[in-house]
Amino acid sequence: MKIKLKIWRQENATAKGKFVKYQLDDVSPDSSFLEMLDELNQDLIQKDDDPVVFDHDCREGICGTCGLYINGRAHGPQKGSATCQLHMRSFKDGDTITVEPWRAKAFPVIKDLMVDRSAFDRIMVSGGYISINAGSAPEANNMPVRKENADMAFDAATCIGCGACVAACPNASAMLFVGAKISHLALLPQGQPEAEERVLEMVNQMDLEGFGNCSNNYSCEAECPKEISVGNIARMNAQFFGAKLKSGKK
Amino acid sequence: MTKLDAKIPEGPLAKKWTRFRNTCKLVNPANKRKLDIIVVGTGLGGASAAASLAELGYNVKVFCYQDSPRRAHSIAAQGGINATKNYPNDGDSIYRLFYDTIKGGDYRSREANVYRLAEVSSNIIDQAVAQGVPFAREYGGLLDNRSFGGAQVSRTFYAKGQTGQQLLLGAYGSLNRQVHQGKVKVYARRDMLDIVLHQGKARGIITRNLITGEIERHTAHAVVLATGGYGNVYFLSTYAMGANGSPAWKAYKKGAYFANPAFVQIHPTCMPVKGEHQSKLTLMSESLRNDGRIWVPKKKEDAEKLRKGEISPNDLGEEERDYYLERRYPAFGNLVPRDVASRAAKERCDNGFGVGTGQAVYLDFRDAINRMGKEAVEAKYGNLFEIYKKINDENPYEVPMKIFPATHYTMGGLWVDYHLQTTVPGLFAVGEVNFSDHGANRLGASALMQGLADGYFVLPYTLSNYLSDELHTPRLTTKEKEFDEVEEQINERLEKLMNIKGSQTVDAIHKRLGHIMWDHVGMSRTKESLEEALKMLPELRKEFWNDVKIPGHQHGVNPELMKAGWVADFLELGELIARDALQREESCGGHFRQEYQTEEGEALRRDDEYSFVGAWEYKGDDQKPEMHKEDIVYEVTERKTRSYK
Ligand SMILES: Cc1cc2nc3c(=O)[nH]c(=O)nc-3n(C[C@H](O)[C@H](O)[C@H](O)COP(=O)(O)OP(=O)(O)OC[C@H]3O[C@@H](n4cnc5c(N)ncnc54)[C@H](O)[C@@H]3O)c2cc1C
Ligand code: FES
Numbered sequence: 052m053k054i055k056l057k058i059w060r061q062e063n064a065t066a067k068g069k070f071v072k073y074q075l076d077d078v079s080p081d082s083s084f085l086e087m088l089d090e091l092n093q094d095l096i097q098k099d100d101d102p103v104v105f106d107h108d109c110r111e112g113i114c115g116t117c118g119l120y121i122n123g124r125a126h127g128p129q130k131g132s133a134t135c136q137l138h139m140r141s142f143k144d145g146d147t148i149t150v151e152p153w154r155a156k157a158f159p160v161i162k163d164l165m166v167d168r169s170a171f172d173r174i175m176v177s178g179g180y181i182s183i184n185a186g187s188a189p190e191a192n193n194m195p196v197r198k199e200n201a202d203m204a205f206d207a208a209t210c211i212g213c214g215a216c217v218a219a220c221p222n223a224s225a226m227l228f229v230g231a232k233i234s235h236l237a238l239l240p241q242g243q244p245e246a247e248e249r250v251l252e253m254v255n256q257m258d259l260e261g262f263g264n265c266s267n268n269y270s271c272e273a274e275c276p277k278e279i280s281v282g283n284i285a286r287m288n289a290q291f292f293g294a295k296l297k298s299g300k301k
Numbered sequence: 302m303t304k305l306d307a308k309i310p311e312g313p314l315a316k317k318w319t320r321f322r323n324t325c326k327l328v329n330p331a332n333k334r335k336l337d338i339i340v341v342g343t344g345l346g347g348a349s350a351a352a353s354l355a356e357l358g359y360n361v362k363v364f365c366y367q368d369s370p371r372r373a374h375s376i377a378a379q380g381g382i383n384a385t386k387n388y389p390n391d392g393d394s395i396y397r398l399f400y401d402t403i404k405g406g407d408y409r410s411r412e413a414n415v416y417r418l419a420e421v422s423s424n425i426i427d428q429a430v431a432q433g434v435p436f437a438r439e440y441g442g443l444l445d446n447r448s449f450g451g452a453q454v455s456r457t458f459y460a461k462g463q464t465g466q467q468l469l470l471g472a473y474g475s476l477n478r479q480v481h482q483g484k485v486k487v488y489a490r491r492d493m494l495d496i497v498l499h500q501g502k503a504r505g506i507i508t509r510n511l512i513t514g515e516i517e518r519h520t521a522h523a524v525v526l527a528t529g530g531y532g533n534v535y536f537l538s539t540y541a542m543g544a545n546g547s548p549a550w551k552a553y554k555k556g557a558y559f560a561n562p563a564f565v566q567i568h569p570t571c572m573p574v575k576g577e578h579q580s581k582l583t584l585m586s587e588s589l590r591n592d593g594r595i596w597v598p599k600k601k602e603d604a605e606k607l608r609k610g611e612i613s614p615n616d617l618g619e620e621e622r623d624y625y626l627e628r629r630y631p632a633f634g635n636l637v638p639r640d641v642a643s644r645a646a647k648e649r650c651d652n653g654f655g656v657g658t659g660q661a662v663y664l665d666f667r668d669a670i671n672r673m674g675k676e677a678v679e680a681k682y683g684n685l686f687e688i689y690k691k692i693n694d695e696n697p698y699e700v701p702m703k704i705f706p707a708t709h710y711t712m713g714g715l716w717v718d719y720h721l722q723t724t725v726p727g728l729f730a731v732g733e734v735n736f737s738d739h740g741a742n743r744l745g746a747s748a749l750m751q752g753l754a755d756g757y758f759v760l761p762y763t764l765s766n767y768l769s770d771e772l773h774t775p776r777l778t779t780k781e782k783e784f785d786e787v788e789e790q791i792n793e794r795l796e797k798l799m800n801i802k803g804s805q806t807v808d809a810i811h812k813r814l815g816h817i818m819w820d821h822v823g824m825s826r827t828k829e830s831l832e833e834a835l836k837m838l839p840e841l842r843k844e845f846w847n848d849v850k851i852p853g854h855q856h857g858v859n860p861e862l863m864k865a866g867w868v869a870d871f872l873e874l875g876e877l878i879a880r881d882a883l884q885r886e887e888s889c890g891g892h893f894r895q896e897y898q899t900e901e902g903e904a905l906r907r908d909d910e911y912s913f914v915g916a917w918e919y920k921g922d923d924q925k926p927e928m929h930k931e932d933i934v935y936e937v938t939e940r941k942t943r944s945y946k
Contacts, residue, residue, distance in 0.1 A: 063857075082578040083692075089580055089808070096806050096852050096861065104858055106368065108541040110581045111688065113466055114372040129691070136691050161512060162858045169489070172369050176481050180474030181433045185353040185757040186424070188431035192388065195442030205435035205460055208467060212371060241433050 052078050052144040054087065058103055059151045064159045064167075070149070080140040084127065085110060085117065087139055105164040112136040112276060115211030118218065119164055120151040125215035125274040133213060133276040153214050155223035157261045168214050170260040171228060178252035179232045181241055194240055204238040207231045209277045216271035216279075222263030227271040229257050230283035237290055247294035254291055305558070305916055305931040308718040309413040314937050315395075318417040321719070325762055326769035333358035336768050337776065339506055339521040341493050341548055343370030345465070345472055345749055346732020347527030349756025352475035355484035357761055359768075362519055363476070364488045364508060366543055366863070371473045374529050374541040375752065378465020379586035379685070381449065381457035382429075382749040384422040389446055393454040395419045400938065402747060405451040405638050406712070406740020407890035407906060408940045409561070409914070409933060413719055414737050421758040422750050426458055428757055432471035436460050449745040450587050451638040457746045462586050462684045468749055472756070491517070492863050493548045494791050496524060496555050496728065499783050503555075503728035507787055509795075511863060514856035516788055518779035522771045523727045523764060526552060527756070530711035530733040532565065534871045534878065535823075536815025538708035539571055539584040545867035546874050549715050549734050557723035558916035558929060560716035560736035562874070563882035566743055566891045567824050568709030569642035572692055573661040577812075582707040583692060585664070586685055587745040590635045592669035592678065593702070595642070597654040597662050599623045607656045614656070614663055614701050625649055633945040640742045640891045640904075641945060643706035647824050648902065650705075657703045665701035706824060710748060712739040712891060713881070716916040716931070720763035721755060724916075727771075729764060731755035736914070741890025795855050798865050803848030807864045810845050814868070814875060817841065822879045827895045831883040835876065842872040877917060877926065884928060887911045908940055 054075045061068030075094070078087050085107055092102035108116040112133040119134045121127035127137045142148060150164065158166040196204075208231070216227035233250050236242030242249075265284060272281045310317040310324075328336065336359050340351040343365040351363040365373060387393040398419040403410060426444070430436065436458050437445040446455040460467040479485040490511040497505040497518075505520040531546030532538040553559045570585045598604045599621055606612045625645055627634045635642075646662045655661055670678050675698060679686070686697045693703070714736040715723050721737070722729050732752040739747065821834035845868065853859040888897040888904035889911070897905040914931040 079576055079578050081575050083580070086578045086580050090578060093806055093808060096850060099852070102852060102861065104860060108367060108372060108543050109374070109377045110542055111377060111583050113463065114367070114374075114376045114541065116367060116372050131687075132691055136688075138692070138694075140694060165858065168368060172371075172477075172487070172489075175371075175473070176477045178481075180478045181431065182478055183428070183431040183475070184356045185349070185428060185475070185761065188424070188427040191386070191427045191430040192443050194430075196438055197442055198438045198440050201435050201438045201442075204433070205437075205467070208433075208435050208460075208470060209463060211466075212369070235435070236433050239433050239435065241431055 052080055052139065054078050054139070054142065055147040056091065057147060057149045058164070060103070060163050061160050063162055068160065078139050080138070082139050083110070083135060084121070084137040084139065085135050103164060104162045107135055110135040113211060115213035118153055118213045118215060120153060120218055122149050125153070125219040126276055131276060131278050133211065153218035155217045155262070157223065157225070158214060158217060170262070171212050171214065173260065174225070174229060174253055174256045175232065177256035178245070178249040181236060182245060196239060200238045204235050207238065207279065207283050208235040210279050211277060213276060215274050215276060217262065219270040219274035220263065221268055221270070222266055224265045225257050225262035226265040226284045226287070227275065227279055227281065229253055230287035231279045233287040233290060234283040237286065246290065247297060250287065250290040250294050251298065305716065305929055306718065307411065307931060308720055309411070310719065314412060314416050317413050318420055322762055325766040328765050328769050328772065330358050332772050334360070336360065336771065337362070337521040338523050338525060338764070339519055340364070340525045340527060341506065342373065342527030342529065342732065342734070343476070344373035344375035344527060344529055344732060345469055345752035346756050347373070347525070348469065348472035348476045349753050350525055350527060350731050350760050351485055352472060352479050353757050353761045354764065355479035357765070361479070361485045362488060362521065363485055364491045364493060366490065366492050366511065368489055370476060370487055370489065371470065373469060374544050375469045375749070376466045377541065378749055379462040379584065380588040381447065381459035381464045381746040382425065382468065383449070383456050383744070383746040384426045384458060384750065385419055385456060386423050386426060388444060389455045391454045393456050397454065398422060398456065401452050402738065402744060403740070403938050404943060405744040406742050407904070407943055408740065408908065408912070408935070408938070409889055410738055410740030411933065412935055412937060417759065418738050418751055418754050421754045424758060425750060425753045429468055429471050432474055434460065434467045434471040447588060448591060448636070450590060450636050450642070451744040459588070462682070465749060468753065472753070492866070493528070493551070494866070495551050495787050497783050497787050498555060498725065499777060499781060502726045504777050505779070505784065507784070507791060512858060514854070514859065516791060518784050518788065520777040520779055522768060522774060523729065525729045525731060525760065525764070526715065526734050527732045528734045530714070531871070531874055532708045532711050534814065534875050535708040535818045536811050537574060537579060537582050539568060539582055542581060545870070547867050547870045550870040550874055552715055552723060552725065552728060554919050555725055556919070557725045557728055558716040558918050559713070559877060560914050560916040561713035561881065562878045562917065563885055563892050564712035564741050564890060565708060565878070566639060566710040566712060567643045567706045569639055569646055569706050570664060570704045571707035571709070572689070573657055573703055573705040575658070583688065584709065585689060585702065585704060587639070589664060589682060589685060592673070592681070593635065593664040593666050594624055594668060595626050595635055595662055595664050596622045596624045597649045597656060601653045604654045604656060608659055623654070630945045637945045638742055638744065640893070643824055644893060646706055661703040661705045663701035664704045666697060667701070670698065710743055712736065712741060712743055716914065720766065721760055722763070722767065727767065729760065731760055741892055795862070798849070798862065798869070799851055799855050801847065801849050801851070803850045805848050806850055807861055807868050810841065810849060811868045811871070813841060814872060818875050818878070822875070822882055825893045825895055826882050828883065831879050834879040835883070838872065838876045838879065845869065845872055880926070881915055881917065884915060885911055906942070
């Protein structure tokens, strides 16, 4: 198939970016979106042009490294998948496809389509864990966990940390990401002892990173490659206010 | 030939690890604060090691090429992790997991290491559950298990098809806690370019910052490599795109022996290759073999009609299908170990029974759906079916999946002793990058177990034992002349690469390397094919160094330059794999030499002559490497011909 591309090119974080047009004449509908970009890059290199920089690694929708804003949608048109799981058969012969990086103040562009998502790591460092040293854990089956809770915790924990929720949100809010992380641990008995400190620390760090507020737009859930539910945001809010009341902090 | 000393503790097998822990040297807490450790890699091996070492009080610096430690390749592991809890009460024990692993590895792994692995396996589950890893549970709230290839008990813990993700997030949590406490510093988006030795010991590394292009120096009292496997030497594989063998290769060139490079695992259930545009092969978890049945048509005519699309697999009745694994291996059926299943698929396809492009067989859930109901199948495998559907645009609830073997795991790797130390003092290797526990073939759900065993439970003891002698070794500055020398070599190499300005892209050469490796050093090898590869590889390497084309600059973001460095190393590593495969005149585990098979076409192991680890020593770029042997001596296990019939 023939594909026209409009790709955002930007030399570095401070440079001004612009769209550049490209064309590919022989794309296999079986190739993945990223394989199509590989092909473009092979062409560009052969023409002594600068290849398009984009992040990717596992190419099977689990590492959360890839993330492109395709035709105005985070990870493109296919529901419940990351950019690397998108195949060219989702497009029509002759289509023009617009490709942009995640756009959010907290995710500065590094080059072209590659952005800096280290803010997510800093949020996790602020409290997204259970404090347990290697070797000191009790026997695993000593603490049964309601299957329903374990399954809900798992669903929240499947978040791949790609940042699509932030990119999709008109306010560039990270509430779905943080909500999923809080919920995962809050739903398990093991997560209880530190639950209050955790939610206060993580929400605080999220605000410091410059993510926006949630205005119940729900495009985060719609674009999430793992279809993480916005119910996790509600759970986080409940936890947060509960913890805040208790701690007596403002 | 020198004798390699594996430093295995004295005493009966079951007491060795306890004895080691009781007698190893310790470092007191005040002294731990004075010692620095570098960990390269943030997968299960690296993240668990870095977190545990920091918990003990050491200062840890950890490195990865991704933008976050949480994205290491371990994240992609699907099926599960083994442990000897024996919750199902089906007869599992430490000894059985030990025995299955030794047998699964076709009697080419070290007894003491494997026993220790089985011994600590159950602690891993405790640790993970305490970290909040949401393993699958039964209605009573207790942990659920499933069975995996090469075992007759259910000992695999899992979190749907995302076990690696959940275990890695657990380890990443522990790592983050130490970052929070200031005991770990993370250096993401770094490519490790070399190791620096000082007075014969590993004392630092040099990295390239993948954003700025800066060359950076780091010092420590010990260096731990946890950089994963080298399967991408085949270009197409189930590995992440960035998985590379370079850190291990640099270690080899600095004097660490490389053991059993020819032991590469080809996984039987992957999505088949479709075309030249393809950049990776997606794994379909082995757990699917619990309920799916593998078959090809009995008649070649039917296979041909299927390939042409004239009939659909559902048109073929029971009588017309050859469930070849169930036929050949009635005791284990579809659950034979990976190497056996992979070769059987290749055998059928090579003989004209393949479907799809001719290089594929069916994995069919029709009977499972009839037996358990669609809902039950969906609950167990739903997400895997979804993955399949997305990639192939076919619905596996209705038409059988098409699968074919692909490169998946490398049992070979840096030689380490019982302490997980390489032949370079102060240089340790954990996880897939070492060769230690899986012999000639790894059983499913055992890599996650090994990575975490190494990091959480073994290295904290063995590295402390090493460091107890380094208390008086002062911190190095990065101004030492050894750093200057290594950095100079690195800069020369980078400049050389940038200045070739040839006509072939890095990927183009990598693909050609992959073809040579798959065709000549793949699932089934011969003396001729290997000798041919040993002629082709140096030629391709020459071509690379004369004709590769790398765009952009040495400074700033340049993924092509990073890949070029990795492919340059793969070109050399590929040769060592072929050399090792040629040397090993037997068939065992993942290494199948056509000349050595039984009349029924099963692997013919030659214990009298090849019961050793082949550990290769680098002798210089234009010199042949020298192989050293570590004899594999079994005190407890009785060697048998592996039979799954
Ligand atoms: C698709 C798939 C499914 C699997 N499923 C299972 C399963 O169900 N059960 C099981 O037991 N095993 C499974 N495995 C195998 C298992 O996942 C791996 O063997 C294991 O995760 C390897 O872990 P590791 O810590 O050794 O290395 P990895 O997770 O590969 O991590 C390597 C680390 O090293 C870093 N690194 C590498 N090169 C460099 C460099 N040049 N510079 C700096 N840093 C570098 C990377 O950034 C990364 O952090 C699976 C493998 C695959 C491919
Ligand atoms: S590349 Fe890993 S999720 Fe897309």
